[in-house]
Amino acid sequence: MAALPWASFSTIxxxxxxxxxxxxxxxxxLGILQSAIGFNRERVNLRRDLGFAAERSAATARARMEAADILLQTLAPGSVGFQCAQRLAEVTQRIPGYANLIRFDSRGRVACAAGDVPADEQRAIxxxxxxxxxxxxxxxSRDPGSPYAQEPAVLAAVRANAPDGRFDGAFVAVIRLESLEPSATDPILPAHSExxxxxxxxxxITLTDPKAFTKLPADWREKTRSQGSDVWxxxxxTGQRRVxxxxxxxxxxxxxxxxARSPGLLSWAWLNPLSGIVFPLLTFVLALVAVLAVTEQVVIRWIAYLQRIAALYARGRLSVRPVQADQMPPEIRELAETLEDMADAIVGRDASLRDSLAQKDALMREIHxxxxxxxxVISSLLNMQQRSLTDPAARAAMxxxxxxxxxxxxIYRALYQGPDLKRVDLRPFLEELTAQLITGEMLHGPGVQTNLAVDALVIDxxxxxxxxxxxxxxxTNAQKHAFHERGGVLxxxxxxxxxxxxxxxxxxxQASDDALASSGVGRTLMTAFARQLRGRTELVRNATGGVTARLIFPNPGEQPERPDAKDGNQAAA
Known part of the structure; x- marks a missing residue:
């Protein structure tokens, strides 16, 4: 029976x-859901932590600016006087982050400075x-009008007052922006932050890694003004998603x-394998493998073994026995014992059937x-009757x-003497039939030579x-008309x-035209026999001048085959 297309999907x-x-x-x-929840929680935490980090960094920078204000207020009373420039220079060297400290008068002119100050005629305005x-x-101010430092810087200025309270100029600190920039290694920042x-x-203005940034959104200033910070x-x-x-x-x-990096769910699971998807997935795979391995050893292997035994039974090798049944689980061992009992029953039934067939064959051979x-006996009686007749026509009919x-x-002798009670080998049968017919007439006339060429055919x-x-x-017709008193070749x-x-x-x-056209009893019988075979008959003159009787009918059988030698059954598998 042909296997269905989906049969392989219905196996154990x-x-x-x-x-x-x-x-x-x-x-x-559940593991995937927990991973998704953990990822979302960590994403929220990352967004919150990054916002807090930005605010803390800004607070640190503002504290630096306030420190600059206090420094300027402290230096104000003594910033103008003897060795002013030297004292301001010493301050800039001791306190990092300051590019210059400058004292301007009320008209914007430099009164004292720790370093070089660019000329600016428009400073007062x-x-x-x-x-x-x-x-x-x-x-x-980020844009004071003139470059007060060679690197990016911001200008912090404090009002200077005269003793009577009038405006007396300004104290300016030029602060490098890099000193206000938080360190990327600061522990308050998330990992891999820029x-x-x-x-x-x-x-x-400054960037630790230009590839980690992109153009700022259009509404970022409004959100920072209203919320204190903005996160997006x-x-x-490089195309990588970041927060x-x-x-x-x-x-x-x-x-x-x-x-900071904004990992996706899969990359987050890769970074958190045990608490993410890998652990439940590994558990799932290991459980499948374990059960399949146990099933293979406990069930599938023995079912395949019994299937091979059953296949041997189907080929007639019923003497094979499942000798490994003792190693099987009890349920499958019962199945093996049932299969063995079935084989014993089939062997017994086959033996009984063979005995019955042998008796039937013996009976049929006896009947034949x-x-x-x-x-x-009938032929002998007819022969005796033929001898007592004097009329030639009667003797010929007899x-x-x-x-x-x-x-x-x-025919009956060939059936009971042959190996098959239902079919007869045509070649030896025609040889014996021809020999009997020719030999029977040779006692009363000249000899006849026979040539036989018969294809092998088994016929019922x-x-x-x-x-x-x-x-x-x-x-018989040839003996009467062609070989009478002269012999010949048949x-x-x-x-x-x-x-x-x-x-x-x-x-x-030498057949005459009348002999070919005659319609006697023999010709009538030959036509009747051809009809029984659903064939046709022809009676024609051959090349030697004699008569050829031809019977053409559908092929009744096949060429005989040698019986295959079958090996005996094995004792065990």
Whole structure:
């Protein structure tokens, strides 16, 4: 029986795997759900921590600016006087982060400075200077109008007052922006964070890693102004997804911007394998492998063993026994014992059937033998009756009848003497039939030489009888008309040509046209025998001048095959 296309999906292995997978699926889904919850929690924490880090970094920078204010207030009373420049220079060297300390008078001219100060004729009218002149105590400016340092810096200025309270200039500290920038290694920052400072226009001033940043969103200043800080997600210059935060450092002039990795769910699970997806997935796979291995050893292996035993039984090797049944689990061992009992029952039934067939064969052979003996008795009686007759026509009719009965007796003898009670080998049968017919007439006339060419064919008795009687009529006709008082050569040929078989019986006599056109009893019987075989008959003159009787009918059988030698059954497997 042909296997169905989906048969491979209904095996025990597949069903057990599917059942176990369904049983363990909730565990796997729970692990994945826990991983997703953990990822979301860590993402929220990262966003919160980055926002706090930005605010703390901004607070640290503002504290630095306030320290600069206190420093300027402390230096104010003694910043103008003898060795002013030297004292300011010593301060800038001792306190890192200051690029310059400058004292301006009320007109914006340099009164004292720790370093070089760029010339600026418009200083007195600069917005930051005007703010101090108008009474503002502290001004911080990112764009003071002139480059007061070679590196990015911010200017912090404190108002200087005369003893009578009038505006007396300004004390300015030029603070390097890098000193306000948080360190990327600061423990308060998330892992793998990068730091940058940006101005109010969104342009980056300093960056620890330019590839880790991207253009600031359009509404970032409004959010930092209203919320104190802003956190958002975006992709950096390399296309990697990151989380960003921004907070003001110096009023609305300078902002600190932090950038940290924003891992996806799979990358987070890769970084957290035990608490993520790997552990439940590994548990799922190990459970499947363990159950499949146990199933293979406990169930599948023995079922395959019993399947091989059953296949041997199907081929007739019923003496094989499952000798390894003692090692099987009890349930499968019971199945093996049942299979062994079934084999014993089949062996017993086969033995009984063979005995019955042997008795039937013996009975059929006895019947064929007795029928053959009875036909021989009838033939002998006819022979005795033929001898007592004086009329030649009567004697010839009696001889023809006796020969027909002899042919039928020969069929029954071939059946009970042959190996098969239902089929007869045609070649030896025609040889013996021809020999009996020719030998019987040689006692009363000249000798006849026979040539036989018969293809091998096994035929059943129902078709053999009309074929044999046709041959009897053809050979008898040749003996009467072709070989009488002269002898000759009789040729018997049987050929199998595809779907048709052809029997030809030829003599080398001199046949007249009347003999070919005659419609006697023999010709009528030959036509009747051809119809029984669903064939046709022809009576024609051959090349030697004699008559050829030809019988053409459908191929009744196949060429005989040698019986295959079958090995005996093995004792065990």
């Amino acid at each position: 292995r597949v069903r057990l795997t599917a059942a176990l997978a369904a049983a363990l699926l909730p565990v796997l889904l 600069r917005p930051w200077f005007q703010a101090l002149s108008g009474g503002q105590p502290l001004v911080v 730091v940058a400072l940006a101005d109010a226009a969104g342009r980056y 997600y975006d992709r950096d210059a 960003f935060s921004a907070a003001p450092v110096v009023g609305e002039a300078v902002y600190v911007v932090l950038s 033998h007795r029928v053959k003996n009875n036909l021989q 001889s023809d009848t006796r020969q027909r009965i002899t042919a039928l007796a020969l 008795p129902d078709r053999l009888a009309p074929l044999a009687l046709f041959a009897v009529e053809a050979i 040729t018997v040929s049987f050929r199998v040509r595809g779907e048709e078989a052809e029997l030809e019986i030829s003599d080398d006599g």
